[in-house]
Every structure is written in structure tokens, then in C-alpha cells.
Amino acid sequence: MEKQVKLLQGNEACVEGAVMAGVRFFGGYPITPSTEIAEGMARRLPLLGGRFMQMEDEIASMASIIGASCAGAKSMTATSGPGFSLMQENLGYAYITETPCVIVNVQRGGPSTGLPTKVSQADTMQAGFGTHGDYRAIALAPSGVEEILYQTIEAVNLSEMYRTPVVLLLDEVTAHMREKVMIPSPEDVDVKQRRKPTVPPDWYKHFEISPTGVSPMAAFGDGYRFNITGLTHDQVGFPTAVSSEIVAMLDKLRDKIVKNAEDICDYELTEMDDDPKVAIVSYGIVARAAKQAVMMARDQRLKVGAVRPKTIWPLAVNRLRKLLKPVRKLIVAELNQGQLINMIKHHVDRRHTEIIPLQRYDGELITPAQILNKIKEVKHHGTQV
Amino acid sequence: MNRAKEKHAVGSDRYEIRLSGSGGQGLILAGVILAQAIGTIDGKNVVQSQSYGPEARGGASRADVVVSGDEIYYPKTMKLDLLLALTQEACDTYFRDMKETGTLIVDSNMVTQPPTQIYHGFPFIQLAKEEIGIAMVANVVSLGTICELTGIVSKKALIEVVKMRAPRGTEEKNMKALELGFKIAKEAKK
Amino acid sequence: MELKSDVIHQYLRPKKKFPHVWCSGCGLGVILGSMIRSIHSLDIPKDDVVVCSGIGCSSRLPVYVDFNTLHTTHGRAIAFATGVKVAKPRLKVIVVTGDGDCLAIGGNHFIHACRRNIDITVILANNWIYGMTGGQFSPTTPTEKFGSTAPYGNIEQPFNPCDLAISAGASYVARSTVYHVDQLDKMITGALNKRGFSVVEVLSNCHTYFGRLNKEGDPVTMLNYFKKHALPVQAWDKVPEEKRAGKFVTGLLHDVEKDEYCDNYEKLVERLQAKMESK
Structure with missing residues (x-):
């Protein structure tokens, strides 16, 4: 086609x-x-x-x-x-x-x-x-x-x-x-399907702890009769109050995401190749303004880059740390009073990288001009970068 | 007068358009038609956006189109290359968003006090009423004019999309409106 | 002839999760048995049955039965069941719920499922109180009766769940009690056989809270209350108004034929696909 x-x-x-x-x-x-x-x-x-x-x-x-x-x-x-x-x-x-x-x-x-x-x-x-x-x-x-x-x-x-x-x-x-x-x-288009169980119904555990961390999943009417509950449950799917089973269930929910974070999360990089000491982190629509601002800054010979997480939860933390290693001043631009910035602060070594907020929450977009102004402000303060 | 066109002739530059007037004048549809023609047929990059909210009901209404040969980073307009204003209010409100070198096109009956000497004025609504029989197609007349004056969109693409988007039974009227727009702009250029 | 108790054991989960959570003498066990006998009498394969519930004592029922079981959030069982049914219409979907779950927090989902007339059977165990949380008054607690949050007597008016279901558009509505077991079997069987939204309200005893707080006694006393105050619909229609006072009507109260939601959707899909093919 x-x-x-x-x-x-x-x-x-x-x-x-x-x-x-x-x-x-x-x-x-x-x-x-x-x-x-x-x-x-x-x-x-x-x-x-x-x-x-x-x-x-x-x-x-x-x-x-x-x-x-x-x-x-x-x-x-x-x-x-x-x-x-x-x-x-x-x-x-x-x-x-x-x-x-x-x-x-x-x-x-x-x-x-x-x-x-x-x-x-x-x-x-x-x-x-x-x-x-x-x-x-x-x-x-x-x-x-x-x-x-x-x-x-x-x-x-x-x-x-x-x-x-x-x-x-x-x-x-x-x-x-x-x-x-x-x-x-x-x-x-690469379309993925959930993994179906291969075991006979008697052996089926809806929440089986598997090597991949993700259990195969049968559907109602497939011939596997099982229980699903919002109560904390064992691997079979029945409510449990047993300490080891509670911990196993909660760890499974966490680990299947955390251990795969580097696979799940991806970044778009703009002008990060020459290790700029000033960079902008933003996501979604704000990243479009950031990219524009970076281009405008580069036209004015200001060495700046931008990082855009395509996945907000989870962040691929190891890759982010590596990416931001050369950065001394990091502007976090977002349309709220400071949410993404807390995640970034949590993951970035703040002894080396100063984190600077740029926030707007009046229902309008952050403009490239606002970001460019912030870049200039940051560049002109403190150490030569 | 032709500075905008010259700039555009460079090709890869960002070009920002705002179609403005009052709710019900079909400006959002005009914006979509323009974006579709430029984006899907002329093959440039394009972003179309609009203002939402109460102003869509009779107050100032607008549709923005950003055009570029390259990737468009910031999707909203920053400084307009072209402003179409079908009401005085829209003209007053949005004129300040224009570049100094920008092109202003107004409905000469509706905008009686243009904020500058350098502009193109056409009685779009009156012409639509008198020559086509319905005021509703004034938006399409103005698209024809924009095409002829700026060259930001090809005639071929515009014709194709207006045909595609026109409600069934109104194709002929819309094509006539478009031709009228081409004609009045050509005459004005002489 | 097969013993009724043998039938029940065929339908309980092999890895039984017993002892169950219910107080001894609770009416929910009777409802569990009746539901199983009704499914058995209709020969519905276990694999095709989905039992869905929310939160509350009645909502613990699905875990004990060997079907596809979905124990969901408080009040939302009907909304979950709607998704199951619409995604796989061949499944027989049953919701087991209580008066608080179905009529307070879940009231909106209940009336809208009635309105859609989607092919789901709701078994509503009505014990006039919130049992699991300790005896608070519910949307069906009669005026002046006591609950732990109505220490001076309930000043609110109760819902009549059957009237509510009928006026909201359900196509099959019946009431029975945990005392009238044969009638209950018939009502649930009828509901499962109905193509459309069916509701069986089952008056059930919560002697632990309702009985104690209202000094209405032990399970036997409460079952006797159901026995004495129930009036089958055939008799109800004949007795004069004054003789109905203090009694409640049981049996099949409403049974009409009307378009079912999944059938209508299937027709819509067929119509659209025929139109596409003809193009």
C-alpha cells in the first residue's frame, strides 16, 4: 500500500x-x-x-x-x-x-x-x-x-x-x-500482542512470577477460569495477607517497569553532540519551543542543547545522567509550577549541574523568545560557559 | 508590497499566516484548507492551529498556519508574515503581531480604519454576496486572493483541496469563489 | 437424582478458599447455592460464565466459584461487567452486589445499565445495611431503623431497588428472599435466561449488624420475618391496599421484551459492513 x-x-x-x-x-x-x-x-x-x-x-x-x-x-x-x-x-x-x-x-x-x-x-x-x-x-x-x-x-x-x-x-x-x-x-507497523499462556488451565497462574517479570495472560472465555481481584493477591490471583506474597506482588509491579526503564524511555537530543554546558530539558509541546530557541541561540553562536524525554514515566535515569554530564546549567522548562524539575533534581548531580526553572502556567505556551532570554540570562551569570 | 513573496521565494524560510475575523466567517475551515493544500499537495511542512473558547462564538476568531520548507519546531506563530482580517476588531487586535515587512489583507468594507497605509483591501464579503450569491464563501474568495498575491500556496493545490472540502452541492459555488479571489488579486497587482 | 449439595461442590473452586468470610447463618451462602443451581440447570459451560463483583460482603462471592471471576472496586462491578460483555458478547455475565455497592456508590452505573438493557444479570443481595464496614445505614435501610451511622434512627427514605430498575429500563426484575429458596432458584434461572438486563433483588439477613442494632434477632428470627412478610406477586395483586402494609411483594415483577444493547451494536456493525461492501 x-x-x-x-x-x-x-x-x-x-x-x-x-x-x-x-x-x-x-x-x-x-x-x-x-x-x-x-x-x-x-x-x-x-x-x-x-x-x-x-x-x-x-x-x-x-x-x-x-x-x-x-x-x-x-x-x-x-x-x-x-x-x-x-x-x-x-x-x-x-x-x-x-x-x-x-x-x-x-x-x-x-x-x-x-x-x-x-x-x-x-x-x-x-x-x-x-x-x-x-x-x-x-x-x-x-x-x-x-x-x-x-x-x-x-x-x-x-x-x-x-x-x-x-x-x-x-x-x-x-x-x-x-x-x-x-x-x-x-x-x-509493529504491533505487539500480550503473551498467552501455554500451560494447561490447571497450572495457569494469572500473576505468575516469570523470568521476564511479566506473566502470560489468558482472557475470560479462553478456558482458563481464574480470579482477578483488586485485593493484594498471590500468584494464582487469590487474596493474600501473607507477608512474602504481599512483598512479591508489590516488587513485581515495580520491577517490571524499573528494570526495563532504559528500554521503555527514549530521548530526543538537539545539538547535544558538542557537549554544551547549557541545556534545556522539557517535554511535549514545550520541547518544540526549546528546539526553536536552541536553533535561535546557535544562530547567535551560543552553545546550547536540548534534551526531550519522550517518556516521562519512567525516565531512563542512567542515560539521562550520562547525557547531562557535561552540562553545568540546566534549564527545566514546563507548563506548571515545577513538576518535571523535581524529577530532574532527583536524578542529576547538583554539585556539578545547577538546575534553573522556567515555568509558565497562565494557559499559554512558553515561547522560544522566553527560553532564549533565559539562556542568555544563564550564560551571563556566574562562570564563563 | 511584494516583500513577503520575495522572502518566501527563498523557499525554506518560516512563513506565518493568520486568518482572522469573527466567529462564523469560516476562517478555521479556511485555515485547514490552506494547511492541507500546502502540506499534503505542495509538500511543505505546515502547522495549523486556532483559538478555542468563547471567542469562537461571534467574537474575534482566528486560524494560524505556519509554513516552512524545513522542520517546524515551534508550532505557533511568533511574528506574522501575513494577516488576513475580515473585521476591524480582528485587524486592531492582531496587527501588532505582524512583522514590519508583513502583508496585510483586509475586507475593505469591514476594516474602515486600517492601521497602516500599506495593505491590500478587497470587499470580500460584498463580492461573495453579489457575484456568488452567498456571503459564506467570502473565506474561499480570500484564499484565492492570498494565493495570487503571495504564492505561498499553489493554485493547483488550493483548487484540489477546495473541491475536496466543499460540502456536497456547493462545489461549483466554491470554485467560482476561488476564481473570483484569483481574479481580484491579479487585477490589483496590475 | 443428583443431590443439590453435590451440584454445588462441582462449582466450587478446587483450591477452595474456605473458610469463607461470611458470618455463620449469613444469607449469602443461600444466594451462592441458588446461583450455582440456576447456572447448572441451564447447562451453561463454566468457561463461559463471568461473575463480577464490587466491594462488600456479597462481593466476596466470586472467589469461591469456579468460573471466570472479577472482583473489582466499590460500586463499579456493573461498569466492569459492561466492558467484559461488550468485548465478548458470548459470555454469560453475572454481577453479584449488595445494597450499598449497587445503589449508593454504584447507583449511576446501575440505572445506566438498566437503560442500555445490556445482557447482564444482577443479583442484588439486599440486607438493608453495610455489613463489611460494620453496620452503617444504606440506601435501602428503612426509615427509623438503626445503623452505626444512624444511632438515633434513619431519617432518610429508602430506595425500592425493583421499582428503580423497572423505571430505569431493565427488562426482567424479580424479588425473592433467602428463605424462599425454590422461588429464588426460579427467579435467578429466569434472569439468566433473559436476553437483556435482569435484576434479582434478594432480601438477605445480616443478623450480625442489622439484626443486632435493630433488636431483630438471630438468623432464624430474621428468616421467619421474610417468611411472614413476603407476599407473592399473584397474591399481592389481589389483596387490598391495607393488607399490604408492612409486607413486601416477591416473585417476577417485570418481564418485557425489548432491544438488547449488544444485539443492537451487532446490527449496527452488520449494517455498516454491508454498506462498505456494496461500495
Whole structure:
């Protein structure tokens, strides 16, 4: 098949990616600025023999996609801040029951109803630690329309491979802007499926501790009759209060993500080859402004680079440390009062690298000019860099 | 007057467009058509965005298109190369976002007090009403004019996309509107 | 003839998770038995049955039965079950829930599932109280009755779950009690046989909390209450209003044919695919 070039909105690209990745169940509830995803899925899924459901609220949306995944379907929902908050309890259920599914959160200003039509990155922490209890999350953060398509596919793939919910963090601007997208032909798309059990039903353990850290997963109706519970459970799936079993379950939730962080997380680097001593870290839409600012700075012979994590949770910590080793002054730019910056502070050696915030939370984007000003300010203060 | 076009003739430069007016004038659709023509047919990179919210209902409305031969980093407009204003309010609000060398195109009936001497004025809405029969196609007339005056989009691409995007039954009217836009701009250039 | 107790053992999990969590004398055991007998009488393969629950005493039931079982979050079982059913419509999906789980925190999901008329059977164990958390009043606690959070008597009006289900659009609605076991078997069997959203409200005794806080006694006293105050729907329709006072109606209260959600979706898909093929 020939590659198609289309002008797509971010939310539309998300629908394309989901459909290509094999999502065949969508349960959602209308909310700005994510609604176009639900509308797109409502159009596409019945044509493919899939199912779209408009649920009564976001709690039910999250529940329905977990139920559908237990029955074997790749499933997804899309929402924004208030809805993402409502989903948190059942999102925790998906973590503890290791049920693959994808949650798209198109970020808008908060807290509460906040700024429904304005851009924000204030759900950065919530995407990693939104629900109660110990667990590790995967959250991807694309910065453009074509990348939304590919990261939606990646989100579905990661959820299937690691048997975990995956959050796709968009924002009002990337979701609503239109860009040119090369639609890949289906044979060029790498679609992953969850591993099915090969043992006879009697031997099947829904939460078996395996060498890869991820258990094979049967679906309801496959002939494996098993129990799934949100209670802390043993490997078979029955509630437990045995200390060793509790620890084993919680370690499994953590380790399958933490031990694979370097594989899960990827970075986009701009002008980092010549070891600049000043760099910008930002994600999503802000990274587009950062890249522009770096180009403008380089035109003015200012040696600056930019690092963009494509995955916010987990960060590939070892690679990040290595990347930032030559950097003496690190600007962390984000659309909130300081969330990504805390993660960066945690991972970077601050004896060598000074960390400088650049934050905006009035519902508008950080502009390249703002970043360039900050670069100049940083360059002109302190040691010659 | 042709500085914008010359700059664009260099090819790979960033070129920023804003189509503005009031809600209901079809400017977002015009922005999408322009972006689709430039992006999917002319083969350049393009980002289209718009303002959301209450202003989409009668207040100032706008659609932005950023064009470049190279990768577009920052997706929003920074300094406009081209501003189309179909209302005085939009013209007053967005004129300050323009480059000094930018091109201003206005509806000459609606924008009675242009903020500069250097601009192109056409009675888009009146012409759409009188020559095509519906004021609604003023957005397409203005696209034709933009194409002819700036060359930022090819005629071929624009024609193709307007045909594709026109609601069924209105193809002919929209094509006439586009031709009208080409014509009035050509005459103005003489 | 097969002994009823033998039937039940065929359906309990081989690696039994007993002793169960319920108080001795609890009505939930009767409901468990009735559900199993109903499934058995209809010859539904175990692999095709999904039992879904939320949180509460009744919601601990799925872990004991040898089906596909999904023990979910408080109040949300019907929403989870909806996802299971729509993704794999051939499965027989049953939700076991209680009055607090289904009608308070889960009330919204309950009425919307009724409205969609999706092919799910809800077995609603109504014991007029929150048992697992220790006896708080629930949406079905009668006015003036006591709960640990209604120490001076309940000032709220209770829901009538069957009336609620009927007006929200369920296609099969029945009520029984843990005393009327044969009737209960019939009602659950009928519900499982129904294509559409079916609700069986089962009045069940929580002597531990409701009985104690309201001085209504032990399990036997409470079962006797069900025995004396239940009026089958056939009799209910005939007696005058004043004779209904203090009693409740049991049996099949509502049974209508209407479009089922999964069937409608399948028709939609077929219509769209036929349209695509003709193009």
C-alpha cells in the first residue's frame, strides 16, 4: 500500500494510531479537549467490528476498558484532568491486576475545572503517582501530531508487553493543532500482542512470577477460569495477607517497569553532540519551543542543547545522567509550577549541574523568545560557559 | 508590497499566516484548507492551529498556519508574515503581531480604519454576496486572493483541496469563489 | 437424582478458599447455592460464565466459584461487567452486589445499565445495611431503623431497588428472599435466561449488624420475618391496599421484551459492513 499523507489534528492522529495498534474497545465520556478522540473512535470502531461505548462517567469508562481487556480486547479511553482524576481508583485496579489498557490524558489547566481550553502540563506528577499505593507507571509524551500517531501505537504495545496501563500525555495544543502525517501502511507497523499462556488451565497462574517479570495472560472465555481481584493477591490471583506474597506482588509491579526503564524511555537530543554546558530539558509541546530557541541561540553562536524525554514515566535515569554530564546549567522548562524539575533534581548531580526553572502556567505556551532570554540570562551569570 | 513573496521565494524560510475575523466567517475551515493544500499537495511542512473558547462564538476568531520548507519546531506563530482580517476588531487586535515587512489583507468594507497605509483591501464579503450569491464563501474568495498575491500556496493545490472540502452541492459555488479571489488579486497587482 | 449439595461442590473452586468470610447463618451462602443451581440447570459451560463483583460482603462471592471471576472496586462491578460483555458478547455475565455497592456508590452505573438493557444479570443481595464496614445505614435501610451511622434512627427514605430498575429500563426484575429458596432458584434461572438486563433483588439477613442494632434477632428470627412478610406477586395483586402494609411483594415483577444493547451494536456493525461492501 502507498503511504498516505494527511493533514490531521493531534486527537485524530491518536485515533489512527489506536486503530492501527489493534484497539477494538473504547469506553469514554465527553470532555474538552479530548472529545475528538471519542468522536473518532465512535466513527471508526464499528466499521472495524470493534466497539465504542459512551459510558455514564469517567469512572465507568475506566472500568469498562479494564473489563474489555480482561475479555481479551485491546482497549483505550481518552479524557482530560477532571476525568483523569475520576479514573484514578480504577486505574489503580488496572495496575494491581496488571491489565493492559491505554489512557489518553489531554492536559488542560487545573486544578478542578481549571482552564478547559488552555494548555498545561500540570498533570505530569499525576500521570506517575495519581492513584494510591505503590506502583510504577508508564507515561508517554509526544510533542507533535505525527508522533502522537506513533506513540499511541507504542502506548498500546507497551501496555501489552508489560501488562500494565499506559498513560499517553497530550496537551490542548498538540491535541488540537494540525500537522502533516505520513500514515504508515499496516505492514510497516509493529504491533505487539500480550503473551498467552501455554500451560494447561490447571497450572495457569494469572500473576505468575516469570523470568521476564511479566506473566502470560489468558482472557475470560479462553478456558482458563481464574480470579482477578483488586485485593493484594498471590500468584494464582487469590487474596493474600501473607507477608512474602504481599512483598512479591508489590516488587513485581515495580520491577517490571524499573528494570526495563532504559528500554521503555527514549530521548530526543538537539545539538547535544558538542557537549554544551547549557541545556534545556522539557517535554511535549514545550520541547518544540526549546528546539526553536536552541536553533535561535546557535544562530547567535551560543552553545546550547536540548534534551526531550519522550517518556516521562519512567525516565531512563542512567542515560539521562550520562547525557547531562557535561552540562553545568540546566534549564527545566514546563507548563506548571515545577513538576518535571523535581524529577530532574532527583536524578542529576547538583554539585556539578545547577538546575534553573522556567515555568509558565497562565494557559499559554512558553515561547522560544522566553527560553532564549533565559539562556542568555544563564550564560551571563556566574562562570564563563 | 511584494516583500513577503520575495522572502518566501527563498523557499525554506518560516512563513506565518493568520486568518482572522469573527466567529462564523469560516476562517478555521479556511485555515485547514490552506494547511492541507500546502502540506499534503505542495509538500511543505505546515502547522495549523486556532483559538478555542468563547471567542469562537461571534467574537474575534482566528486560524494560524505556519509554513516552512524545513522542520517546524515551534508550532505557533511568533511574528506574522501575513494577516488576513475580515473585521476591524480582528485587524486592531492582531496587527501588532505582524512583522514590519508583513502583508496585510483586509475586507475593505469591514476594516474602515486600517492601521497602516500599506495593505491590500478587497470587499470580500460584498463580492461573495453579489457575484456568488452567498456571503459564506467570502473565506474561499480570500484564499484565492492570498494565493495570487503571495504564492505561498499553489493554485493547483488550493483548487484540489477546495473541491475536496466543499460540502456536497456547493462545489461549483466554491470554485467560482476561488476564481473570483484569483481574479481580484491579479487585477490589483496590475 | 443428583443431590443439590453435590451440584454445588462441582462449582466450587478446587483450591477452595474456605473458610469463607461470611458470618455463620449469613444469607449469602443461600444466594451462592441458588446461583450455582440456576447456572447448572441451564447447562451453561463454566468457561463461559463471568461473575463480577464490587466491594462488600456479597462481593466476596466470586472467589469461591469456579468460573471466570472479577472482583473489582466499590460500586463499579456493573461498569466492569459492561466492558467484559461488550468485548465478548458470548459470555454469560453475572454481577453479584449488595445494597450499598449497587445503589449508593454504584447507583449511576446501575440505572445506566438498566437503560442500555445490556445482557447482564444482577443479583442484588439486599440486607438493608453495610455489613463489611460494620453496620452503617444504606440506601435501602428503612426509615427509623438503626445503623452505626444512624444511632438515633434513619431519617432518610429508602430506595425500592425493583421499582428503580423497572423505571430505569431493565427488562426482567424479580424479588425473592433467602428463605424462599425454590422461588429464588426460579427467579435467578429466569434472569439468566433473559436476553437483556435482569435484576434479582434478594432480601438477605445480616443478623450480625442489622439484626443486632435493630433488636431483630438471630438468623432464624430474621428468616421467619421474610417468611411472614413476603407476599407473592399473584397474591399481592389481589389483596387490598391495607393488607399490604408492612409486607413486601416477591416473585417476577417485570418481564418485557425489548432491544438488547449488544444485539443492537451487532446490527449496527452488520449494517455498516454491508454498506462498505456494496461500495
